[in-house]
Amino acid sequence: MLAGRTAAQAVSPESRRIRRLPGRLAARLVRWVRRGGLSALIFMIPLLVVFGVFSWWPIARGLVMAFQQTNLVEPAQWVGLDNFRKVLADPLLMVAVRNTAWFALLALIFGYPAPLALAIFVRELRRGRGLFSVLAYLPVVLPPVVAILLWRVFYDASESGLFNTLARAVGLGPFQWLQDPRSAMPSIVLEATWAGAGATMIIYLAALSGVRSDLYEAAEIDGASIWQRIVHVTLPQLRTILLITLLLQIIGTFQVFTEPFLFTGGGPANATTTILMLLYNYAFINGDYGGATALSVLLAIFLGLLSLAYFRLTRGWSTT
Amino acid sequence: MLNRRRTTRAFAALAITTCLTATACSSGSGSQAGGDSAGGVTTIVVGQKPTPDQAAALKTWTDRVAEFEKANPKIKIQGSEYGYDVQTFQADLAAGTLPTVVAIPYTDVQGLIARGQLADITDEVKGSPVGSKINPEVLKIVQDPSGKVFGLPVQAYTMSLDYNRALFKQAGLDPDKPPTTWAEVRTAAKAIADKTGKAGYAMMTTNNTGGWILTAMTYTYGGTIEKVDGSKTVASFNDAPMKNALTQLHQMRWEDNSMGNNFLYNQKQLQQEFAAGNIGMYIGTPGDYRDEVTTMGAKGQDIGVAPLPLDSPDGGTLTGGAVQMFNPKASPEQIAAAVKWAEFFWLKKFTDSDHAISDAKTANADKVYSVGLPTLWLFDAASQAQYNAWIKPYVNTPQANFAPYTKAAPSLKLTVEPPVAAQKVYANLDSVVQTVLTKKDADLDQLLSTSSKTVDGLLAN
Numbered sequence: 164m165l166a167g168r169t170a171a172q173a174v175s176p177e178s179r180r181i182r183r184l185p186g187r188l189a190a191r192l193v194r195w196v197r198r199g200g201l202s203a204l205i206f207m208i209p210l211l212v213v214f215g216v217f218s219w220w221p222i223a224r225g226l227v228m229a230f231q232q233t234n235l236v237e238p239a240q241w242v243g244l245d246n247f248r249k250v251l252a253d254p255l256l257m258v259a260v261r262n263t264a265w266f267a268l269l270a271l272i273f274g275y276p277a278p279l280a281l282a283i284f285v286r287e288l289r290r291g292r293g294l295f296s297v298l299a300y301l302p303v304v305l306p307p308v309v310a311i312l313l314w315r316v317f318y319d320a321s322e323s324g325l326f327n328t329l330a331r332a333v334g335l336g337p338f339q340w341l342q343d344p345r346s347a348m349p350s351i352v353l354e355a356t357w358a359g360a361g362a363t364m365i366i367y368l369a370a371l372s373g374v375r376s377d378l379y380e381a382a383e384i385d386g387a388s389i390w391q392r393i394v395h396v397t398l399p400q401l402r403t404i405l406l407i408t409l410l411l412q413i414i415g416t417f418q419v420f421t422e423p424f425l426f427t428g429g430g431p432a433n434a435t436t437t438i439l440m441l442l443y444n445y446a447f448i449n450g451d452y453g454g455a456t457a458l459s460v461l462l463a464i465f466l467g468l469l470s471l472a473y474f475r476l477t478r479g480w481s482t483t
Numbered sequence: 484m485l486n487r488r489r490t491t492r493a494f495a496a497l498a499i500t501t502c503l504t505a506t507a508c509s510s511g512s513g514s515q516a517g518g519d520s521a522g523g524v525t526t527i528v529v530g531q532k533p534t535p536d537q538a539a540a541l542k543t544w545t546d547r548v549a550e551f552e553k554a555n556p557k558i559k560i561q562g563s564e565y566g567y568d569v570q571t572f573q574a575d576l577a578a579g580t581l582p583t584v585v586a587i588p589y590t591d592v593q594g595l596i597a598r599g600q601l602a603d604i605t606d607e608v609k610g611s612p613v614g615s616k617i618n619p620e621v622l623k624i625v626q627d628p629s630g631k632v633f634g635l636p637v638q639a640y641t642m643s644l645d646y647n648r649a650l651f652k653q654a655g656l657d658p659d660k661p662p663t664t665w666a667e668v669r670t671a672a673k674a675i676a677d678k679t680g681k682a683g684y685a686m687m688t689t690n691n692t693g694g695w696i697l698t699a700m701t702y703t704y705g706g707t708i709e710k711v712d713g714s715k716t717v718a719s720f721n722d723a724p725m726k727n728a729l730t731q732l733h734q735m736r737w738e739d740n741s742m743g744n745n746f747l748y749n750q751k752q753l754q755q756e757f758a759a760g761n762i763g764m765y766i767g768t769p770g771d772y773r774d775e776v777t778t779m780g781a782k783g784q785d786i787g788v789a790p791l792p793l794d795s796p797d798g799g800t801l802t803g804g805a806v807q808m809f810n811p812k813a814s815p816e817q818i819a820a821a822v823k824w825a826e827f828f829w830l831k832k833f834t835d836s837d838h839a840i841s842d843a844k845t846a847n848a849d850k851v852y853s854v855g856l857p858t859l860w861l862f863d864a865a866s867q868a869q870y871n872a873w874i875k876p877y878v879n880t881p882q883a884n885f886a887p888y889t890k891a892a893p894s895l896k897l898t899v900e901p902p903v904a905a906q907k908v909y910a911n912l913d914s915v916v917q918t919v920l921t922k923k924d925a926d927l928d929q930l931l932s933t934s935s936k937t938v939d940g941l942l943a944n
Contacts, residue, residue, distance in 0.1 A: 234598045235577040236811045249944065254937055320744040342746050342921055428689030430747050431921040433914050447570050448691065448906055450598050 229456040246457035250445075256458075258433050259441040265348055266437060267416035274356040275412055279405070281360055282367035283393060296368065300361035307358065311425040314354045315341070318426075341427050344434035351422045351435060363408055367401065374400040406477050413473070414466055438462055525558050525816045529824055530585030532562035539848040543841060551827050558820045567591075567808075576600060576812075583810050584821035589803040590695060592625055592634055594906045601633040602809040607822040608632045613830050614822070616862050620897050624804050628711065628902055635822065637829035638770075639804035639859040641895055642699045643888055644668070644789040645771055646764040647757065651787070654678040654763070661764075661789035661887050665703070665731050668764065668792050672741040675763035682743025684735055685762040686916065690749045693916035694909025696766050698801060698901065700728035705795030708901040708908060709942070716903040716942045720912075721935035727794070729919050729927050737923050746920040755779055766791065768803055769888060772880065773853040783880060788857060789887040790895060799898035802859065834866060836873050843877035855880040857889050864893075907941050 195201070229246055233239035250256060285295050302310060317325045318340035330336035340350045374397065382392045398405070420439035423429055429436035429444075438458070446455035533540035548560045565575075567587045575581045587595070595601045608614035608622075609632070617636060625634035648658035654674040662668040672683025687696050698708050706724025709716050736742045743762070745752075754771055756762050758779035769788045775781040791800050807825040809818050832838040846852030855878035860867040882889075901908050915934050918925050 234600050235573060236600055254940075324744075339921075342744065344918075344921055427747050428749060430689055430913065430917040432918040444910065447573070448910065450573060450594060450600070452573070 225456045225459060228452055229460045230453075232453045234450070235452070242453065246453040247461070250454050250458045250461065253441075255433065255436065255441055256438075259436050259438045262348065262433075262435060263417055263419065263437045263439075266352060266419050266435075267413060269349060269352040270355060270412065270416045273352060274359065275409065277356050278360040278363035279367055279401075281364045282371060283397060285364070285368060286371045287389070296365075299364050302358045303361040305358075307421050308425060310358050311354065311422060315426060318350055342431060344431050347427055347431060347434045351426055354426070355419070355422050363412075366404065366408065370401050370404045371397070410470060410473050413469065417462070417466060417469075523557060525814075525820045526561060527558065527583040527813075527817050527821045527824065528561045528563050529821070529828075530563050530565040530567075530582035532564050534564055537849050537851060539845040540852075543845040547828055551824060555820070555823065558823070560824065576810075579812065581810050581812075583813050583817050584807055584825050586637070587634070587806055587808045589624055589806055590691075590900070591906070592806055592808075593900055593902065594904070595808070596625075596627050596633045597904065600811055602811045602813060602818050603631050603633060604635065604809055604818060604822055605630075605632040607819055608635060611822065611826060613826045613834065618859075618861055621802070621804065621859065621861055623899050624802060625806055634806040634808045635825050635829070636804045636806050636861065637825065639802060639861055640768050640770060640857070641800040641802050641859055641892065641897065642766055642791055643769050643857075644764055644791055645757065645767040645769075646787045646789065647760060647762065647785055648787045648884065649760065649782075649785040650675050650679055650681060650763045654683075658787055659887070661787060662792055663789075665727075665792050665794050669731065669735055669739065669741075672735055672763060673739040676739065676741035676743075679763075681761050681763060682745075682756075683739075683741035683763045685743055685745070685748065685753055685756065685765050686732065686920070687748050687750050687753050687765070688913060688916050688920065689747055691906055691909035691913055692748075692750050693914075694912030697725070697728060697912050697916050698909070699766055699791065700731070701725040702799040702801050702898045703791050703793050703795070704728055705797030705799075709903055711902060718908075718935040718938040718942065720938075721931045724795070726927055726931060729915070729930070732916070733919050733925065733927070736920050742920065746917060757781070760785070769857040769885065772856055776853060777851050783853075784884070786881075787884045787887070790891040797896075799896040802897050802899060804859070830861070833862060833870050839870055839873040840877075843874035847877040847879050853880050854878050855882060857885045857892065859892065859897075903942055908938050911938050911941065 228239070230241060230243060231239040232242045232246070281299050285292055285299065288295060305313075319325065319327070320337065320339045320342045321327065322331070322337045324337070324340075326340065327337040330338060339346055341347050378396045378400070379392060382396050387395065418439055419437050420443065423435040423437055423440055424443070427435045429440050439462075442455050442458045442462070445451045445458060533544050535541060544562070548562065552558065552560060563582045563585075565580075565582050565585055567585055569591065572581075572587075592601075608617075614635065618639075621636050621639045622632065624636055624639070626632055644661060646658075646661055651658040651661075651671070654671070655678065656671055656674060662671050668684060675681060675683035687693060701708065701720060701724050704724035704727045706722060706728075707719045710719040732742075736746075745756070748756070750767075753762070753765060754767070754775055757765060757767075757771075758775040758781035760781075772783070772786055772788065775786060776783045793800075807829060809821050813821065832842040843854050846854050854874060911934055915930050918930055919927070
């Protein structure tokens, strides 16, 4: 009896709750609207539409296309992993991977410290800080295509080329710059460093302004030199931002396309053919969208794993 | 709190689903063929409508449309300024924004045929009074190995040796007697480089143009690029003709130093340098004259056009041309209407005096077209003489400068591009050319052997 009553009592409130559900939902909805939920959603809609149409949908379609063969006229055929097999068997893939890694390494060695050095230099200036900031940022203002076309002229391999004239003044050259497979990639990295340093420098300058001045004062009282202040105060204080810019740079360098495309078209002798250039050729020269998307999926997976490993390795170094 | 999160997630999911569904639906709507057929009237969209700055050409185009629609009341023409772009073509094809008919460059035709991205117009061309008269050698440009026709050639040419007559004079060479063999090209290039300091000879090398030009050179030595045996195609360039071509380049680059300092030219970049007077000779097309004079600032009097040098009795000259393509998503009625339009607008001017004269007059008036450029005639020789007489008053190009080419053109042995995966083969050969021009110690035998194996792999797939 007791058990029966308990059972009845247990069922009865549940059924009452179910009966009251529409009312509760309506009340919750009203509360949600009053608390600004609807406004937030309305504000989100343009963003969702833009991301949906221009980012998520293409990503989803790209993922599907990596397993298909299509000429964009007839219905696409499912080909399983054939596109991946084809891309992995392409002899140019290893060349492109090697070139991209070479670009990334050169950019890391020469391109990564440059904006930091610039930022510290500008920060240390007593006068003319604004002027130097503008000068350093100026290359960022130039459209990349214009800057690259300009540098193509600078890299003229004849003796009368601008850089060769400068080199001759100090007893060097003439160099072949972009016309030699050995010097083509370093030449591209040099321009890329020049073009990109200003934007990163601004980030570092902003971060430097957040470093407490009493730390520098304390270091100065302890007799620290400029170099010691940089090593023991500036760099530790900037390490979170440094780790993020490093990751962004690595991801960016693995996606390098504009510079080799416009400077050399991937030459000479494939010396500057990068992964993204190979991907471009698959899609736009050969019309092989399956191969192109398969390669982009492989690149995305690699960069995802790289980012994950990077975050795990550097978890302890960050201040946040 | 948890419930609120769930509600928010539900709404977000709903919004995303709505967006994606809307996108999916929108991508499936709209015309997929650049036109439609309704109520017995077939509407087609035709590309290359002249832009407003080409006033005379636009007026002629508008008049032609009116004339065509009057003669064909069941066909309605919609104009589009669309011009072929290799980077957007695939997207336009997928999105259904491609016109029903538009011009494409000859070099892309075979790749598009192989991918099934051009409409089959065999019946329309063979059944038409104009199309059926097109020179069969020229028609090969737009045919697949089985002989089906996938485009309408509206202009044809052979590759040519384009040269700077002013630099020839400065170097003590006779501009009316351009080189006819590769040995003469080498001598002339060295003379130009030594006497003027400019590049005697230059070559396109990037964006697959290096492979394209190397193919043209190899043909002049009597070589081939591919050998088709039934359903199997293999590379056939690992032999003497291509090695001779590469040796010629290597000698000019490293022994004579007559090729300048830039070995990474695409077509436009090389044309710009040529137009600026910095290059003595290059392999191009007679039609390059137009861009070089009308948009790149070259003087027409300085440009000479000669046939390709030939170093073998088997030597052939690579052909090219302008081709009208038809949207593969168009209906049979639209294809038939579009072929009719293309023949009317692009070919009638070669067989009808009114069309020939008004077309030449318009081109002359707009100053952006060159009238009288040498071409490979599409029909029989008698019609060519008649056409030349019609347009003579409007010719605005130095005909004497083209004489070396026009005299030789009728007797040239014509060759077509490699039939299978030409662009992929060219991409591979780009690297071969670039290696020869940028590595002094390049091993030609090794290069050819490696490239041949790679191309065999490409062709097997």
